[in-house]
Amino acid sequence: MAPAFLFSPNYQTHGEQVRLTTYNWQMAGCWRFSGVALLSFSFLTSPSSQGQSQKRAANNVGGEAERAVSLAENGQCTQALPVLKKQIRQTPDKDLKKRIGLDGLRCAMTHNDPYKALDYLDVLIHEFPRDPEVLYAATHAFSDLSLRTSQDLMHEAPFSYQVHELNAEALELQGKWDEAAVEYRKILDINPHLPGIHARMGRVLLSKPQPSATEVEQAKRNFEQELEIDPRNAAAEYVLGELAKEAKDWPTAIRHYSRATKLDTGFSEAYLGLGSALVSAKRFEDAIPPLETYEKLAPDSPTGHYQLALAYTGAGRKDDANREAALQRQAAESLEQVKRRIAEGLEQQKSPVGVETQDPPK
DSSP states (O other), rough: OOOOGGGTTTOOOHHHHHHHHHHOOOOOOEEETTTTTTGGGGGGGGGHHHHHHHHHHHHHHHHHHHHHHHHHHHHOOHHHHHHHHHHHHHTTHHHHHHHHHHHHHHHHTTTTTTGGGHHHHHHHHHOTTHHHHHHHHHHHHHHHHHHHHHHHHHHHHHTTTTHHHHHHHHHHTTOOOHHHHHHHHHHHOOTTTTTHHHHHHHHHHHHHHOHHHHHHHHHHHHHHHHHHOOOHHHHHHHHHHHHHHHHOOOOHHHHHHHHHHHTTTTHHHHHHHHHHHHHTTTOOHHHHHHHHHHHHHOTHHHHHHHHHHHHHHHHHOOHHHHHHHHHHHHHHHHHHHHHOOOOOHHHHHOTTTTOOOOOOOO
């Protein structure tokens, strides 16, 4: 996807700014003399005349936008698209802007010019970030763009490692872990030093419902190989910390978690892993700073409050421990309430709207 700033109205060349300025002056009632100089008609009119000119210009913009929307909604996308592209950034009317965006998006996606849909998506998502109709349309548009781009990749570079990577990702989504591993091995055959692939291989091996001890060991080796290729991979350090924690190898777990937090200072789960490993190793004072950092990053986590209460208790800070224990209970209760609301919502969706349930006849 092209950078969003490319679609910004502020990202214009000097020539584009001149053209837009000229257009706006003409709409406001400017006169051109001899094709050389522009003289604003506003210099020759009263303030009330200027206001009327601006109102007429706004009406002209709105009328042009309405006509373009009408063309699009009547299937005349070829004529409508150039006007819609211009008007979506000019019209001040929010409802009309949304119609322009949705109609332009549909026309671009259905008339063999899908990448121009990015212009409309940029405006729609920025202006209507919580609108369900916009989000629904954007979901389908991004999905279609993804499919189109993947087809382009298959056509242009069918034997590239990127095709194997795309296949592997699709197989992972389907839970076909062995098939995905085959694709990642093909990539490593092509380029054994490609960053990220050893980590993905390790992830596939650990994603199986019941990975064997051999598969866990293979995954561990893959993450270690990943770090040999990319020493700044915080995720690989974190997973190695998790594997060491499962094996109760606290020094190794602490070492990997600590590296992960240094590589990515916003990696909340790495702070939790580091703190909990230090608690398990009875290093309570050392556990407090990473757990306090995790609490700031994830204040609603019951696990974070629980681990911090253990660390405070071990360090002899009873008041702080009691406070964290209370926060842990509150967070757990809030989490249960959220789960209940979700479950109730799912149950309501199962029943037809407006149909009352009745007891079966006796």
